[in-house]
Amino acid sequence: MHYTPTTPEEERSMLQAIGVERFEELLAGVPEHLRLKDALSIPAGCSEPEVRSELEELAARNHGSGRQICFAGCGAYDHYIPAAVDTIVSRSEFTTAYTPYQPEVSQGTLQVIYEFQSLVAELMGMDVANASLYDGGHALAEGVLLAEATRGVPRVLYSEGINPHYLKVVATYASGLGISLVPIPLGADGRTETGALEAALKEPASAVLLAQPNIYGCLEDVRRLSALVKGADEKKPPLVVAAVYPASLGLLEPPGDWGADVAVAEGQSLGLPLSLGGPYLGLFACRIEHIRRMPGRLIGRTLDRDGRGSYVLTLQTREQHIRRAKATSNICTNQGLMATWATVYMTLLGPQGLKQVAELGARKAHYLADRLAGIPGVSLTFPDTPFLNEFTLSLEADPRTVLDRLAETGFLGGVDLARFGRDYHGHLTIAVTERRTRRQLDAFVEAFTSAVA
Amino acid sequence: MGDNLKKIPVGDAAAAGPCDATIDERTAALGASGWSSACEPLSIDLSQPGRRGLYLPASDVPETDLEIADDLQRSHPPDWPEMSESEVVRHFTRMSAKNHHVDKHLYPLGSCTMKYNPKINELTARLEGLIDLHPLQRDEDIQGALALMWELERLLTAVSGFDAVSLQPAAGAQGELTGLMVIRAYHEANGQGEKRRRILLPDSAHGTNPASVTLNGWVSQELKSDEHGHVDLKTLEEALGDDLAGLMITNPNTLGLFEPNIDRICELVHEAGGLVYMDGANFNALMGIVQPGKVGVDVMHFNLHKTFSTPHGGGGPGSGPIGVVARLEPFLPVPRIVQDEVPEVPGEVRYRTDWDRPQSIGKVHAGFGNFGIMVRVYTYIRALEGEGLAWASRQAIVNANYLMHQLTDDYELPYPGPCMHEFVL
Numbered sequence: 040m041h042y043t044p045t046t047p048e049e050e051r052s053m054l055q056a057i058g059v060e061r062f063e064e065l066l067a068g069v070p071e072h073l074r075l076k077d078a079l080s081i082p083a084g085c086s087e088p089e090v091r092s093e094l095e096e097l098a099a100r101n102h103g104s105g106r107q108i109c110f111a112g113c114g115a116y117d118h119y120i121p122a123a124v125d126t127i128v129s130r131s132e133f134t135t136a137y138t139p140y141q142p143e144v145s146q147g148t149l150q151v152i153y154e155f156q157s158l159v160a161e162l163m164g165m166d167v168a169n170a171s172l173y174d175g176g177h178a179l180a181e182g183v184l185l186a187e188a189t190r191g192v193p194r195v196l197y198s199e200g201i202n203p204h205y206l207k208v209v210a211t212y213a214s215g216l217g218i219s220l221v222p223i224p225l226g227a228d229g230r231t232e233t234g235a236l237e238a239a240l241k242e243p244a245s246a247v248l249l250a251q252p253n254i255y256g257c258l259e260d261v262r263r264l265s266a267l268v269k270g271a272d273e274k275k276p277p278l279v280v281a282a283v284y285p286a287s288l289g290l291l292e293p294p295g296d297w298g299a300d301v302a303v304a305e306g307q308s309l310g311l312p313l314s315l316g317g318p319y320l321g322l323f324a325c326r327i328e329h330i331r332r333m334p335g336r337l338i339g340r341t342l343d344r345d346g347r348g349s350y351v352l353t354l355q356t357r358e359q360h361i362r363r364a365k366a367t368s369n370i371c372t373n374q375g376l377m378a379t380w381a382t383v384y385m386t387l388l389g390p391q392g393l394k395q396v397a398e399l400g401a402r403k404a405h406y407l408a409d410r411l412a413g414i415p416g417v418s419l420t421f422p423d424t425p426f427l428n429e430f431t432l433s434l435e436a437d438p439r440t441v442l443d444r445l446a447e448t449g450f451l452g453g454v455d456l457a458r459f460g461r462d463y464h465g466h467l468t469i470a471v472t473e474r475r476t477r478r479q480l481d482a483f484v485e486a487f488t489s490a491v492a
Numbered sequence: 493m494g495d496n497l498k499k500i501p502v503g504d505a506a507a508a509g510p511c512d513a514t515i516d517e518r519t520a521a522l523g524a525s526g527w528s529s530a531c532e533p534l535s536i537d538l539s540q541p542g543r544r545g546l547y548l549p550a551s552d553v554p555e556t557d558l559e560i561a562d563d564l565q566r567s568h569p570p571d572w573p574e575m576s577e578s579e580v581v582r583h584f585t586r587m588s589a590k591n592h593h594v595d596k597h598l599y600p601l602g603s604c605t606m607k608y609n610p611k612i613n614e615l616t617a618r619l620e621g622l623i624d625l626h627p628l629q630r631d632e633d634i635q636g637a638l639a640l641m642w643e644l645e646r647l648l649t650a651v652s653g654f655d656a657v658s659l660q661p662a663a664g665a666q667g668e669l670t671g672l673m674v675i676r677a678y679h680e681a682n683g684q685g686e687k688r689r690r691i692l693l694p695d696s697a698h699g700t701n702p703a704s705v706t707l708n709g710w711v712s713q714e715l716k717s718d719e720h721g722h723v724d725l726k727t728l729e730e731a732l733g734d735d736l737a738g739l740m741i742t743n744p745n746t747l748g749l750f751e752p753n754i755d756r757i758c759e760l761v762h763e764a765g766g767l768v769y770m771d772g773a774n775f776n777a778l779m780g781i782v783q784p785g786k787v788g789v790d791v792m793h794f795n796l797h798k799t800f801s802t803p804h805g806g807g808g809p810g811s812g813p814i815g816v817v818a819r820l821e822p823f824l825p826v827p828r829i830v831q832d833e834v835p836e837v838p839g840e841v842r843y844r845t846d847w848d849r850p851q852s853i854g855k856v857h858a859g860f861g862n863f864g865i866m867v868r869v870y871t872y873i874r875a876l877e878g879e880g881l882a883w884a885s886r887q888a889i890v891n892a893n894y895l896m897h898q899l900t901d902d903y904e905l906p907y908p909g910p911c912m913h914e915f916v917l
Contacts, residue, residue, distance in 0.1 A: 104626060
């Protein structure tokens, strides 16, 4: 099948109008010997009912949060998505619109992204936010590029509490530019070691990457860490690049207030479906003095020739299509529709809803952590460190086996940290969102008790 | 609220407006002008304290002290709007009406390929079992999703003639950078990483090309092209050398013309020890006609949101997988998706994520890439099959030539003769 309207008869008359007899004559510019001789070896196509059944069968071979009760986190969370969100983003005026290069036919998209930027800047406590990046890992990598371009030192420190998959992305982006990445270990309390940070700060660096909360769910003493960084060099201290969890910011101090110069995040927790990790949404916000090096698009509000208010892409001289080889970033397209998704979610939630989401998750997580830590062979890895809605357990049993057993009883029981590498062996990180009910939590404790036995 | 206008330097915010106003004058003018009547107000201006757009259940667990230190807690809420659900829906619906979009009428852009976005793709991408998967689930939980990605990689190799595909890059620009990183890893593996750091690109290249070269730590050198935007072989030969990492080329080029010497260009670059990267933005003109992987190209990115019908979404999400020839496969991002036979059940296969690729460049996306887009593309290709894809390219070419012909009398045609899927007036 195909979606083009032209019938073979119509094509014939079009070819006639062009003045050729056969389609192949239009390929005069493609040398004969380069052309494909045979048809593409792709299996026979299906009608719509058939292709739908095939996809339904593929979907049925997966077990997602629709079928299992989800306690997995580490960057992607099973938050409630209000019905109005999908209704709005499904409008073809948003989905099938082009990137807003022509402002006169894109005012809808431009205003939505302008509102998105404003909401994100407020959320982060920052001066300005961009139109979005690909995902949390990419946003962190762009933060490193901005810092390196600003400070000019090819050395970046990172807390080992940063999501290891984000760090892999950072390392890949840094590899071409000769930026060395220096780890700052976590202490026995699961928080970035201040002594190690102080020692590493004795040499110049462009940035220090911090996570709040960190990969174990621990809340870092970010004010103190940030103050250490600022104190390292009176004139040009490294930039503090913070990776945060948006849904926590109803309760936690925003990064702009605790001293971050650049704040990045995975925006999935703002109403986006889990969707196996993408499409997601990289949030990027910073202080005004860095705006000239900010990656990606930025929408501004202005007046047209007749004095009417309108929205346009602005500060484009930073971007690759003008600066070419001298641009700080190569990004072109953003995640426009995912930003729309998050904008609708944030607008529906309002400040009260944001706080309620954070509070509900935290209360339920603390209730669950207390109960799980009472099971023989299970303990909180960092019992004295504060956390919000995500925490890490040390298990005597192999976390992998425990997850297998929990899956049999209908639970997506958390993230086995060993998937990030051997260093993390023996740990299970559990996230609790506002969607979980006490009944589900109690059932999970029961299943967990059998799974570790 | 955090109204971005106040924080952007005046001269820049004025990109499309009067440039002599101060920021305060501009703000006042914005307030006094048509904003309130003709224009949709900002959500923050529709806010009323106490309104709610979503109600969540009260806590059903006992109160506990969260023990979060005071100085870690947010002291004031974000200045976000407070609106009811009905107001939110109307606000966004009114904004949406201001967009031009493909479902309303055609959007005749060449390189950006604004083709129709089939509705079945949206339905399949939202199926439970695909939209609700967590990226850190066990491989056992996501067998259908891994199978889909594994099959999609093979479908894209079949269209393009490459030997392997990585679906991880999230957009065309990221695909470009990934492709260049793969080339760098290849040169490094051959002990030539230090030496080969120069990339040639035609002066008509899209801005992402040189920007990606810089991010990859290399220098780009522009090749002057001839009047048709084609590479001049003599100029190319003079620019070769043992410091050459490779060449980037867009084919068909931005003028809508196919590069007739593409095979010879690839040969020359290969002889000099370099590799060829092709920007696949215009691949919609080539399906069923030319396979870049078979004419000498080593790496190409696909823009799935262009050639393979996924919606542009007002600027993303895109998806920019890369196709590579066999010798470059070891360098592709991790994880790779592997199909294993199940020894105890003949004929049955299982899929797993393989992270053990010591030569891999690493990761460019925290997850697998834009999976939701891959589901749409898989649906599209399964519906169309090879013949349908070839027909889509053919119709793009016929339509472009027909339109060009209809406009010939009224406009000047700088490049007469048949075009591919786009043309210049």
